[in-house]
Amino acid sequence: MTTQYDATAAMEIVNASAPGAACVDEGVLYLEPDTLADSIRTLRDSDQSDLVFLSNLTAVDHELHFELVYHLQSLDLNHILQVKARISDREDPALPSLTGVYHGAHLQEREVFDLFGIRFEGHPDLRRMFLWDGFPGYPLRKDFLQMPGQVRAGLPGFPHESEENAWPVPGSVPQRPLHPNDPQPEGEIVVAEESEDPS
Amino acid sequence: MTMSDDTRLAMQGTIEALTAGDGSEPVVVNLGPQHPSTHGVFRLKVTLDGEIVQDAEMRIGYLHRSMEKLAEERSYTQNIPFTDRIDYLAAMSNNLAYCLAAEELLGVEVPPRAQAIRVMFAELQRVASHAMANGTFINDCGAWHTPLFHMFRDRERVLDMFEMTCGARLTTNYMRIGGVAFDLPDQLLPTLEQFLADMPENIANYEALLLENEILHARARGVGVISPEMAINSSLSGPVLRATGVPWDLRKANPYCGYESYEFDVPVGEQGDCFDRFLVRMTEVKQSLRILRQVVDTLPDGPYLADVPLHARPEPGESYARVESPRGELGFYLVSDGGPAPYRFHCRPPSLINLSALKEMSIGGTLADAIVTLGSIDIVVGEIDR
Numbered sequence: 001m002t003t004q005y006d007a008t009a010a011m012e013i014v015n016a017s018a019p020g021a022a023c024v025d026e027g028v029l030y031l032e033p034d035t036l037a038d039s040i041r042t043l044r045d046s047d048q049s050d051l052v053f054l055s056n057l058t059a060v061d062h063e064l065h066f067e068l069v070y071h072l073q074s075l076d077l078n079h080i081l082q083v084k085a086r087i088s089d090r091e092d093p094a095l096p097s098l099t100g101v102y103h104g105a106h107l108q109e110r111e112v113f114d115l116f117g118i119r120f121e122g123h124p125d126l127r128r129m130f131l132w133d134g135f136p137g138y139p140l141r142k143d144f145l146q147m148p149g150q151v152r153a154g155l156p157g158f159p160h161e162s163e164e165n166a167w168p169v170p171g172s173v174p175q176r177p178l179h180p181n182d183p184q185p186e187g188e189i190v191v192a193e194e195s196e197d198p199s
Numbered sequence: 200m201t202m203s204d205d206t207r208l209a210m211q212g213t214i215e216a217l218t219a220g221d222g223s224e225p226v227v228v229n230l231g232p233q234h235p236s237t238h239g240v241f242r243l244k245v246t247l248d249g250e251i252v253q254d255a256e257m258r259i260g261y262l263h264r265s266m267e268k269l270a271e272e273r274s275y276t277q278n279i280p281f282t283d284r285i286d287y288l289a290a291m292s293n294n295l296a297y298c299l300a301a302e303e304l305l306g307v308e309v310p311p312r313a314q315a316i317r318v319m320f321a322e323l324q325r326v327a328s329h330a331m332a333n334g335t336f337i338n339d340c341g342a343w344h345t346p347l348f349h350m351f352r353d354r355e356r357v358l359d360m361f362e363m364t365c366g367a368r369l370t371t372n373y374m375r376i377g378g379v380a381f382d383l384p385d386q387l388l389p390t391l392e393q394f395l396a397d398m399p400e401n402i403a404n405y406e407a408l409l410l411e412n413e414i415l416h417a418r419a420r421g422v423g424v425i426s427p428e429m430a431i432n433s434s435l436s437g438p439v440l441r442a443t444g445v446p447w448d449l450r451k452a453n454p455y456c457g458y459e460s461y462e463f464d465v466p467v468g469e470q471g472d473c474f475d476r477f478l479v480r481m482t483e484v485k486q487s488l489r490i491l492r493q494v495v496d497t498l499p500d501g502p503y504l505a506d507v508p509l510h511a512r513p514e515p516g517e518s519y520a521r522v523e524s525p526r527g528e529l530g531f532y533l534v535s536d537g538g539p540a541p542y543r544f545h546c547r548p549p550s551l552i553n554l555s556a557l558k559e560m561s562i563g564g565t566l567a568d569a570i571v572t573l574g575s576i577d578i579v580v581g582e583i584d585r
Contacts, residue, residue, distance in 0.1 A: 102433075
């Protein structure tokens with residue numbers, strides 16, 4: 001059974017080589033963004049942690065800051081460690097790339113760059129991956145595509161829970177402009193008149 | 200080194216001698232987005248010097264449906280059908296991985312019968328998915344459709360079992376948070392018994408046809424080789440990793456749904472080439488049948504679905520659950536802010552991450568070898584792009 005690697009032990013390994021580069025908050029290891037790649041390289045090469053396999057790399061937009069989440073796995077010792085890093089700059093968020101530590105970070109960092117707009121310094125080929133160049137904005141950010149009238153995208157609540165969580169009454173939410181492909185309002189639809197029988 | 204390897208190296212040497220220093224320019228060839236070898240809308244841009252691949256760059260995103268964004272607007276139960284569409288050749292495994300992550304977040308205990316049914320369908324899905332993977336791989340090697348349709352017979356029977364259980368063949372939407380959607384129908388176990396009785400002979404036929412086949416050896420042995428160190432560093436998983444000799448299987452390493460109570464082996468390869476990946480998949484099908492036999496023999500009675508509210512609001516927190524899908528390590532990372540929908544929904548796609556080393560595997564080989572290598576990785580474009 002895969003065990004959780006102790007975050008405090010990991011913090012001690014990182015801080016032994018770079019003091020102050022890691023801290024533990026509520027059982028989660030946070031790394032300083034500036035020295036992230038070096039800290040994770042230390043965790044990979046240490047015999048105690050032996051975190052040789054990058055299982056997952058993703059980001060979460062917490063509106064005030066971005067949180068980068070790494071899941072690192074040791075295959076021989078069979079433990080997993082969750083590592084996080086926070087960056088608060090929303091204009092040009094950037095942190096060091098892990099491509100020098102794990103080759104497998106290559107595509108996952110490109111995905112985060114594409115969907116969150118977080119730059120990874122030192123990435124050899126940082127381009128958009130799913131979306132085309134020039135796509136406006138970064139879709140997985142929470143402020144992407146604000147609904148009209150400052151209605152947040154998302155599920156407000158379940159209808160049965162309370163009145164304030166109920167689904168909006170039709171008409172109360174400002175409608176976005178109609179797209180030509182949307183069903184047009186009734187009355188404006190031009191119905192072709194039936195032509196007379198040619199015979 | 201076999202005779203066919205000698206022949207291949209000699210051919211490469213001839214090609215290199217013909218193209219070296221003659222002032223020729225590299226040619227860029229686009230494989231795809233519509234190409235039979237790419238198994239979907241996937242584009243591989245290769246730079247060729249004669250027949251030798253100098254550079255391989257993939258262009259993806261043609262099937263991007265922004266599932267991770269859509270999932271933030273739907274409740275935890277409403278998100279289950281999305282996971283079918285992520286990997287449409289292994290929908291059961293994707294349902295399972297997502298439900299495990301949601302259950303971890305909600306603190307749900309799954310009844311024993313539901314766990315056994317989940318293992319049964321995850322392994323049936325592995326048989327079906329590996330039939331597809333091996334069939335199309337042989338197709339890429341040049342055996343035009345005959346082995347593929349032999350293997351499709353088996354896959355068809357698995358899909359029939361899915362249909363009689365949950366009404367759907369590909370996008371099953373069968374797992375639920377806390378169990379499965381329906382109990383097993385009466386005719387399923389007899390059908391499965393018949394399937395288990397017939398499969399050993401079918402597999403023996405495939406092995407007799409393919410394992411000693413000289414053309415397959417010439418096309419796949421020593422092609423797309425990757426070392427175990429590079430495979431681990433590139434986060435490869437599943438049959439691609441195990442073909443290099445690393446016995447990493449989450450069903451053994453981190454058992455879920457009671458996999459620890461079933462006996463099975465983890466097949467590994469030796470050389471990490473395309474043939475080993477094919478062989479690992481062939482052997483895994485046999486192990487899946489072994490697990491299925493034990494599941495049928497020890498299927499417990501009881502409820503098939505725990506008492507979980509349809510409209511569940513988990514406590515704020517996060518969960519990361521992984522399963523061994525047919526393609527590798529499939530994970531779901533969910534973040535809850537206490538709301539009715541996930542605050543963040545992330546899928547760790549094995550198909551995408553297994554492509555990390557595609558360039559390294561392809562460079563230096565011929566263009567035809569690159570196509571075999573791509574086929575041996577067994578990608579599903581729906582999962583790459585999501």
